[in-house]
Amino acid sequence: MKTINDLFILEGMKEAVVLAGHRGLTRNVQSVNISDTPDVINFLAANHLLLSTGYAFKDDTEKFCELIKQMHAMNCSGLVIKINRFFHQLPSEVKLLADDLAFPIIDLPTNHTLGEVSRHILNYLNDHEAEQLYYALHVQREFSNMLIKGYSLSALIEQLGYLLARPSLLLNHRGEKIAQSHDFAKGSMQEIKQEILQKVKEDLPVAREGTTFSIPSREHQTISTFPVQTKRQYPSMLVIFDSLTLPYPSSQMAIEQAGNVISFTIIKEQAIEENSRLLKNNFFADLIEMKIHSDEEIFSRSNYYGLQKGMENVCVVCTIDAQGEIYETLQLYEKKVGELHNSVYDQLEDEIINENLEATLFTKGKYFAMILQFPKYTDEEINTITKFIENVQANFHGDFTLSFGVSHSVPSLKEIPTAYYEAVEAILTGYEQNLKGFIKYYKTRDLEELLKSLPRKDLKALYETTLKSLAYPKTKEDLELIKTIQVYLDAQCEFSETARKLFVHRNTVKYRIAKTEEVLNCSLRDPVDSLRIRVALIIGSILKEEDETFSQRQVQD
Missing domain, CATH: 3.40.1390.20 (HprK N-terminal domain-like)
Known part of the structure; x- marks a missing residue:
């Protein structure tokens, strides 16, 4: 009554x-x-x-x-x-x-x-149903007033527990506690709370959708979860103890109304969090673009965002593979792209927490950049990073794949820009090789790789200017001179070693070297001239390889 x-x-x-x-x-x-x-x-x-x-x-x-x-x-x-x-x-x-x-x-x-x-x-x-509706509206009005007055999530959950006369919990999408009613502060309820958290984490997808289960210590009572939608891809969860026996006129409708207001409160807090994230990303952009000139400011602002001095720093850059028609179509809808990026950000953040890594997550343009810190950087740490990335790729569900670039380690916070650009270059290298869903560790380019990145006309001009008439040997003598130069430079300009490798007399080597220096107007023992000749010889092999490849394609066509 x-x-x-x-x-x-x-x-x-x-x-x-x-x-x-x-x-x-x-x-x-x-x-x-x-x-x-x-x-x-x-x-x-x-x-x-x-x-x-x-x-x-x-x-x-x-x-x-x-x-x-x-x-x-x-x-x-x-x-x-x-x-x-x-x-x-x-x-x-x-x-x-x-x-x-x-x-x-x-x-x-x-x-x-x-x-x-x-x-x-x-x-x-x-009318019992009308009564429950009135009660639900009453709950909605009360919680809305609390929202307008700026009450915290803890206060909202405490009030919900009071109105329902049931212990209540609010968990995030990972099943971690955000707030709880005072009931769970009691000693006996602490253990029950841990059982609930464990049970929820055992099957997060089901718990997020809303379910009812029991725990070992309270098999005669039930625990129910109710989804609370937020800006994240996955909802948070209200957990109500023994909700199937709610005191009349409490109802599921009342819980839903309270959940709606709690949802708005979480979204408001997420908006504040996004503003903080923007400030963090602005700092990272300033750091990468070297707009912070004071060492003290670099250390102070880095420390504010969780980066410590005296650690080995590794940059891991992640990006969504922009291959395929689905992604190109998605680009037309900025909201959908934003949701996709938020989803990836949340997952990276979740995996960092799950793996208990010392890492700070930033975004810069289309890239997600993580600065991972280790006391020392060995093969064990490399394996840790690889495992972390593989977990992210395996757990990412959707129509897209994620690719990662990993830098070398740098010992100073000031060198983080170097690490970032190394990781980005590793990503771009993977795309040049038409890969997707890959993990690329940065590899320092050797001289030949760098030369191949230059325009062919520039390479050819340098090659011909340096080797002059020997650039395109036509006689047997010219061919012998070119081969002798190569062996002589590889043998560190030692006549005896060169003669041994060419199976000729030492004086023959001396004659050929003297002849070459006369033609090229240089000294092969001079470091500058020696370097120019070495580079020219590498260019010659690159040009020859490209010509052969071109000829083979013509034959195939």
């Missing part, structure tokens, strides 16, 4: 004011009667609530007091009266009597009719 207290969630009653008899608000209400007749007492019974304008006793305080005594004796619920209609205020004698008898007298605002309020109360008393 409902009490007068329960009625204040109804339209009209929620604006009513208790004038006297506050202690009697727990009186039960079974029915409603509207009357302004002097003999109304003849039509009332126990647990009846009287709605009146007070006209019958507007000029007779004694009669008013007598009615209250009679209603109290019959165990009536109370009196709802429009006090401003015929009274300026409740007579003091009536108020003292009502307070003494704990008989509630409630002032109804004049903008609501007695019939309207009576209908709301009767519907509420007679």
Whole structure:
């Protein structure tokens, strides 16, 4: 049975004011009667609530007091009266009597009719579903007011636990606690909370969708999860203890209404978090672009974002493979691209936490950049990074793949820009090889790789300028001179070693070297000339290889 207290969630009653008899608000209400007749007492019974304008006793305080005594004796619920209609205020004698008898007298605002309020109360008393709806709306209004006033998630969960009379938890999408009602602070409930967290993490996808389960220590009671949607790809979760036996009129609808407000609060906090993320990314951009010139500022701002001095720093860059028609189509929808990037960011953040890595995550343009820190960088740390990346790739679900570039380690925070560009170059190298879903460790390019990246016309000009007539040997003597130069330089300009490798006399080598130096107008023992000749010889092999490849393609065509 409902009490007068329960009625204040109804339209009209929620604006009513208790004038006297506050202690009697727990009186039960079974029915409603509207009357302004002097003999109304003849039509009332126990647990009846009287709605009146007070006209019958507007000029007779004694009669008013007598009615209250009679209603109290019959165990009536109370009196709802429009006090401003015929009274300026409740007579003091009536108020003292009502307070003494704990008989509630409630002032109804004049903008609501007695019939309207009576209908709301009767519907509420007679219709369980309507009652649950009213209660859900009451919960929604209460939580909305808390949201507007800036209450924390902890306060919202505490209030939910109070309204439902059930221990309540709020978990993030990883199944980690965000907030809890005070019930879980008790010693015995601490262990139960750990059991709940373990059970949720055992099957996160199901828990996120909403489920009911039991735990070993409370097999006779159930625990239910309810999804709370946020800006993340996966929802947070409300966990209600023993929700299947909620005290009436609490209902799933009330939990959903509370969940909606909690969802808005989380989204608000995520917006604040995104602003902090923007500031963090701005710092990273300044660091990479070397706009921070003071060592002290670099160390101070790096430390603020979790990067410590005296550690080995490795940059891991991740990007979404932009191959295929699906991604190109997605580019047309900026919102979808944003959601995809947020999803990848969240997953990288989750894996960093799961692997317990000392790492800070940034974004720069289309790249996700992680600075991983280690006391020392060995093969063991390389294996750790590889395992971490493989886990991210394996756990990423969708129509796209992720590729990673990994830098060398650098010992100083000031050298992080070098590590970042190494990781990006590793990514680009993978794409040059038409790979996707790959892991590329940065490899320092050798001289031949660097030369191959230059335009052919520039290589050819340098080659011909350096080797002159020997660039394109036509005679047997020219061929012997070119071969002798190569062996001589490889033998560190030692005549005896060169002669041994060419199977000729030492003096023959001397003659050929002298002849070459005369043709090229240089000294092969001079470091600068020697380097120029070495580079030219490498270019010659590159040009020859390209010509042969071109010829083979023509034959195949």
